[in-house]
Every structure is written in structure tokens, then in C-alpha cells.
Amino acid sequence: MTISKKKMIEMYTTMYRIRQFESKLQEFFAASKIPGFVHLYLGEEAVAAGACAALNKEDYITSTHRGHGHLIAKGGDLKLMMAEIFGKSTGYCKGKGGSMHIADVDLGILGANGIVGGGGPIATGAGMAIQYRGEDRVAVCFFGDGASNQGTTQEALNLASAWELPVVFVNENNGYGISCPISKSMAITDIADRAAGYDMPGVIVDGNDVTAVYEAITAAVARARKGEGPSLVECKTYRWRGHFEGDACTYREKDEVDEWIKKDPIPRCAQKMLDEGILTEKELDALHAKIDTELQEAITFAEESPLPEPADLFEDVYA
Amino acid sequence: MAQKTYMQALNDALREEMERDPNVLIIGEDVGQFGGCFGVTKGLFDQFGEKRVRDTPITESAIVGAATGAAAAGLRPVCELMFVDFIGVSMDQLFNQAAKMRYMFGGKTTIPMVLRAPQGAGIGAAAQHSQSLESWFMHIPGLKVAMPATPEDAYGLLLTAIRDDNPVVFLEHKVLYGVEGEVPDNAGAIPFGQAKICREGTDVTIVALSKMVYSALEAAETLAAKGINAEVIDPRTVSPLDMDTIIESVKKTHSLVVAHEAVKTGGAGAEIAAQVAEEIIDYLDTPIMRVGAPFTPVPFSPPLEEAFIPGAEDIVAAVEQIRS
Numbered sequence: 347m348t349i350s351k352k353k354m355i356e357m358y359t360t361m362y363r364i365r366q367f368e369s370k371l372q373e374f375f376a377a378s379k380i381p382g383f384v385h386l387y388l389g390e391e392a393v394a395a396g397a398c399a400a401l402n403k404e405d406y407i408t409s410t411h412r413g414h415g416h417l418i419a420k421g422g423d424l425k426l427m428m429a430e431i432f433g434k435s436t437g438y439c440k441g442k443g444g445s446m447h448i449a450d451v452d453l454g455i456l457g458a459n460g461i462v463g464g465g466g467p468i469a470t471g472a473g474m475a476i477q478y479r480g481e482d483r484v485a486v487c488f489f490g491d492g493a494s495n496q497g498t499t500q501e502a503l504n505l506a507s508a509w510e511l512p513v514v515f516v517n518e519n520n521g522y523g524i525s526c527p528i529s530k531s532m533a534i535t536d537i538a539d540r541a542a543g544y545d546m547p548g549v550i551v552d553g554n555d556v557t558a559v560y561e562a563i564t565a566a567v568a569r570a571r572k573g574e575g576p577s578l579v580e581c582k583t584y585r586w587r588g589h590f591e592g593d594a595c596t597y598r599e600k601d602e603v604d605e606w607i608k609k610d611p612i613p614r615c616a617q618k619m620l621d622e623g624i625l626t627e628k629e630l631d632a633l634h635a636k637i638d639t640e641l642q643e644a645i646t647f648a649e650e651s652p653l654p655e656p657a658d659l660f661e662d663v664y665a
Numbered sequence: 666m667a668q669k670t671y672m673q674a675l676n677d678a679l680r681e682e683m684e685r686d687p688n689v690l691i692i693g694e695d696v697g698q699f700g701g702c703f704g705v706t707k708g709l710f711d712q713f714g715e716k717r718v719r720d721t722p723i724t725e726s727a728i729v730g731a732a733t734g735a736a737a738a739g740l741r742p743v744c745e746l747m748f749v750d751f752i753g754v755s756m757d758q759l760f761n762q763a764a765k766m767r768y769m770f771g772g773k774t775t776i777p778m779v780l781r782a783p784q785g786a787g788i789g790a791a792a793q794h795s796q797s798l799e800s801w802f803m804h805i806p807g808l809k810v811a812m813p814a815t816p817e818d819a820y821g822l823l824l825t826a827i828r829d830d831n832p833v834v835f836l837e838h839k840v841l842y843g844v845e846g847e848v849p850d851n852a853g854a855i856p857f858g859q860a861k862i863c864r865e866g867t868d869v870t871i872v873a874l875s876k877m878v879y880s881a882l883e884a885a886e887t888l889a890a891k892g893i894n895a896e897v898i899d900p901r902t903v904s905p906l907d908m909d910t911i912i913e914s915v916k917k918t919h920s921l922v923v924a925h926e927a928v929k930t931g932g933a934g935a936e937i938a939a940q941v942a943e944e945i946i947d948y949l950d951t952p953i954m955r956v957g958a959p960f961t962p963v964p965f966s967p968p969l970e971e972a973f974i975p976g977a978e979d980i981v982a983a984v985e986q987i988r989s
Contacts, residue, residue, distance in 0.1 A: 440771035471738065
């Protein structure tokens with residue numbers, strides 16, 4: 347599969363945007379500048395960037411508690427995201443949702459989700475709506491290795507398969523469900539094996555290779571658009587940070603983390619683009635500077651935005 | 666004016682809404698050719714086809730979740746749980762997902778779905794097929810909860826439920842499916858949050874839910890023979906709950922009994938009683954009494970089940986006790 351220069355730059359830009367966004371959040375959390383808690387996507391950027399590069403604006407996604415990357419990759423507005431995470435009234439959800447509940451239905455983002463495995467049935471329902479109306483759209487369900495053990499996920503896989511719905515299940519296998527390694531939580535090593543039980547393709551890709559993710563999801567999306575039903579794509583990756591910021595990570599060795607940091611998807615993609623002459627060093631620097639500026643604007647917007655008024659508590663419980 | 670069963674009224678409401686709005690579809694276990702476990706969707710498969718009346722696997726989480734996702738994507742799904750008791754399998758998709766999405770997303774989505782489910786005891790279905798769980802649902806902000814007692818209300822409230830832009834839990838009492846009642850030819854949608862005064866009275870207010878409305882009316886006749894004139898109110902929806910009508914009635918009668926088939930502990934009656942006490946305790950001439958099932962699972966054997974289900978005689982006893 348040939349990937350256009352434009353697509354490569356788009357995917358790289360997305361990964362870098364996620365990286366910088368999450369790095370800033372890490373800093374802000376440590377400085378107690380944001381309320382609540384955050385689950386960072388650092389190290390996993392290639393999955394969201396590669397998967398969403400295979401989608402159109404009108405396609406749906408359901409995301410997870412570690413959702414910032416998916417939202418950014420699907421086109422989420424950094425200002426509105428940052429303001430939401432700061433708990434400001436100008437945020438995506440007017441400060442009602444926070445990190446784990448950002449959504450933008452106009453961009454097809456049916457929400458990050460605080461419940462592990464919560465998104466599967468919802469993505470399946472979006473797929474059902476697409477099929478019902480005969481639309482040329484797909485629904486992508488991002489879910490982790492932990493979520494793959496939830497009944498909701500298994501029910502969603504089964505229903506999507508039984509009804510041949512246009513759903514792509516993108517598994518982000520980062521090796522741990524909070525502190526529990528997959529070796530203790532399942533008898534198999536490859537979550538893609540589970541696809542066989544639902545008679546759907548189960549593909550394994552290097553989740554730190556954005557082009558590999560893009561190619562696999564593109565194939566799965568094409569299959570879904572043709573009415574041939576769902577697929578499961580397992581992206582092997584790793585989270586650099588703990589489950590949440592503040593997690594002491596006593597359950598894994600530093601060497602393991604270091605090994606994965608060496609597999610950083612971002613310099614890997616940058617090098618590929620430089621080698622192939624897609625971008626020069628100078629152009630790469632300019633791209634970084636542009637995103638850094640964009641991010642700074644988002645931070646300023648969030649910092650300067652007002653907090654919600656207590657009376658806002660009562661808004662939007664019902665339509 | 667037509668005589669219809671509760672079930673036919675529900676079936677008519679589904680049919681009419683599906684004819685009116687192509688975004689309405691039905692999903693659930695055996696809702697298709699089979700016509701639904703109790704027969705509520707009978708004939709709809711033949712009229713609308715498999716695309717709009719779709720059998721699901723036995724997969725309650727995916728049923729409720731798929732309805733939620735399809736609603737977020739713009740359809741107006743009506744999903745059926747064969748028994749409300751099965752909500753345990755799918756509760757997360759209802760109360761953490763469907764109920765909260767609009768609020769969590771800052772008001773930027775609507776979830777126009779209906780979850781229909783039969784509840785209630787009386788057919789020997791035992792502990793996992795007979796519960797009344799309205800208090801679970803009314804406890805969750807974001808859900809609306811309807812529980813019609815009559816064919817006319819079943820029809821009118823279901824129209825409203827389908828047209829509502831919020832997730833609605835629609836609780837049908839399975840023993841009422843065969844009950845006949847008048848449904849006027851010009852019957853229409855009945856707004857949520859509007860209680861019905863089923864019988865006017867001056868001496869005691871009896872608020873009754875679902876099937877207990879019939880018991881309350883029967884009790885009122887018994888009480889009338891004893892010189893006590895009871896007012897019977899059916900809230901029809903417990904979320905939203907029309908406390909104004911209840912409070913106005915209690916201001917008039919100065920006495921309140923709340924009756925439901927659900928287990929009394931932590932039930933809807935506790936909420937109604939508490940709100941009356943908070944608002945107008947000075948108007949009360951008697952203690953408030955609740956009538957509900959005992960704190961046990963629903964038993965199987967007929968004499969046990971009969972002992973479990975509260976009835977008219979319990980309401981009469983409650984009224985007599987508080988007035989004594």
C-alpha cells in the first residue's frame with residue numbers, strides 16, 4: 347500500500363500534537379493545575395493517529411478513559427479539550443465531563459468513557475444506525491486489553507458480527523489493565539485471536555508503527571464500507587506512564603519501560619519521512635513550532651476561561 | 666371509544682409511531698416473528714419487516730447499548746427487555762451511558778431511546794422474573810420512568826416516551842397485559858409528570874403505582890362503605906414525579922398512604938412520603954403509611970407469592986391504622 351506524502355504528514359502531525367498535549371497535561375497535573383485525574387496516552391500515539399487517518403469526518407468513534415489521543419486524532423479542538431480538562435465553562439462539555447467524558451458528536455466522537463468496555467455496545471449501535479440508513483460511514487470502537495475481557499465487549503463483537511455491522515474494533519493492547527499484566531488476565535497472548543470466535547478478521551499490527559496501523563485500519567474500514575462486516579485490529583503498544591498520573595508503577599520494571607521508549611513511534615515516523623524526502627529537517631521544525639504555538643493558544647484559552655457557575659449544575663440533565 | 670387491552674394499546678402506540686417516523690425501530694429478544702415474549706410486538710414484524718423489528722441475540726448489554734449508540738446517531742430505537750429483572754445484565758449501558766451522556770457531554774447530544782420492560786409479580790415467575798424496580802431507575806438523573814396502569818395511559822405514555830429526546834424506562838406490569846379498558850378514539854400522547862386523579866375524595870390520599878392503582882380503587886370502595894372517602898392518585902411517571910398534584914391532594918385530605926408492589930424498603934413510596942413530609946408536614950393529621958412488598962425476593966409457590974404481593978386489603982388496613 348502506498349501512503350501519500352500528505353497522509354504521512356497528517357499522521358505525524360497528529361502524533362506530535364497528541365504527544366505535546368499529553369506532555370503538557372503531565373506537567374499540569376504534577377503542578378496541581380488541573381482537577382481530578384488523567385490517564386495519559388503517551389507512547390500510544392500511533393494507534394489513534396493511524397486509525398483516525400483512515401476515517402472521514404462523518405465516521406463515528408467511541409473512545410476510552412485514555413481518550414485524549416483519539417479525540418485529537420478525530421479532529422477534536424485543542425482549545426475546547428484543554429478548557430474541559432481545566433474544568434472551565436468554555437470546554438467541550440462546559441466543565442461537566444472532564445478528561446474522561448469529552449465528546450464532539452459533530453465530529454462523530456461519541457465520547458471518551460469512564461467505564462472500561464463501555465464503548466463497545468455504543469459503537470455497535472452507531473453501526474446499526476449506519477446500516478439502517480444505508481450510509482457510507484463506519485464506527486470505530488477503541489478499546490484496551492482490559493476492556494477485551496469485559497462482557498460488554500464480547501457482546502458488542504458478537505452482535506456486530508451477527509448483523510454484519512460496519513464496525514471496526516481497534517484494540518490497544520498496552521500490556522496492562524491498570525497494574526495487572528495480560529499474562530495474568532487472559533490465557534491468550536494475542537487479543538486478535540478472539541476475532542475467530544466471531545468469524546471476523548483478527549489482525550495484529552505493531553501499534554508503534556503509524557503506517558502499519560493506518561494500513562490495517564484502512565483495510566478493515568474498506569471491508570466495513572462494503573457491507574462485509576466488522577473486524578478486530580489488535581495494535582501492540584505500551585503506555586509510558588502509569589495507569590493514571592500519580593501511579594507509582596510498582597508492577598513493572600523500569601527496563602521494560604525503557605525498552606518501549608526506544609520504540610517511540612514519533613521519531614520513528616519522523617526518520618522515515620526524512621529518509622524518504624517527505625519533509626526536510628527545517629520543515630519538521632516548522633511543523634513542530636506550529637503545533638507548539640497552537641497548543642500554547644489552547645493553554646492560554648483554558649487558563650483565561652471562566653469556571654462554571656454553581657447554578658450550571660442543573661443544566662442539561664434532560665433534553 | 667374502543668375497548669382495548671393494555672397490550673393492544675401498547676402495540677397500537679408502537680405501530681403508529683413507526684408509521685409516523687421512519688427513525689423508530691424495535692430491537693430485542695424475540696420481538697420479531699415471535700411477537701415478543703408477552704406478545705406486545707405482535708404483527709409489527711409482518712408490517713415493518715426485519716429491518717425495523719429486529720430480533721437480537723440474548724445479549725442485554727448489547728441491546729441497551731446498541732439502542733443508546735443508535736440514538737446518539739440519530740435514530741429513535743425502542744428496545745425491549747423480556748423481563749425488567751434482566752436489566753442487571755445491562756445496567757451500565759443504561760445508567761452510566763444512556764442516562765449520563767447528555768450531561769457529561771455538556772448538553773451536546775440527545776439520547777431518544779425507550780427501554781420497554783415488563784415488571785411485577787403474579788404469574789409464578791419467581792425471584793428473577795417478577796421484581797418491580799422503578800426505584801432503581803428513578804434514582805438516576807437523566808432517566809425518565811413511566812409506569813402506566815391503564816390501556817389509555819399505556820398508549821398515551823408510550824407515544825410520549827418514543828417522542829421524548831431522553832432515555833425513557835417504560836415499565837409495563839405483566840399482569841395488566843390482558844386488562845381491558847377504554848381508549849378514546851381521539852386518545853393522544855400523555856405528557857410525563859402529570860399525575861391522574863383516579864378517584865376524588867376528601868379523607869385520605871392514596872398514591873398508587875402501576876397495578877396497585879386497581880388495588881387502591883378497590884380499597885377506596887371498601888373504605889367508602891366504612892364512611893371514609895379516599896382520593897386515589899396515579900402519578901403515571903415516577904420521573905418526572907408530579908408532586909404538585911400529590912401535595913395539593915394531601916393539603917385537602919390531611920392524610921397520605923402510598924402503595925406500590927415493589928419492596929417497601931427504599932422504594933418510590935419512601936420518596937413520595939419524604940417529599941410530602943418535607944413540604945407540608947403541618948397539613949398532616951395522621952402519620953404517613955407506605956404499603957409495599959415485604960423485604961424478600963419474590964417467591965415462587967402460589968401461597969407464598971400471594972403473601973408477597975400487596976393488595977387492596979393492605980391499603981385498607983393502612984388507612985384504618987393511621988386513622989385509629
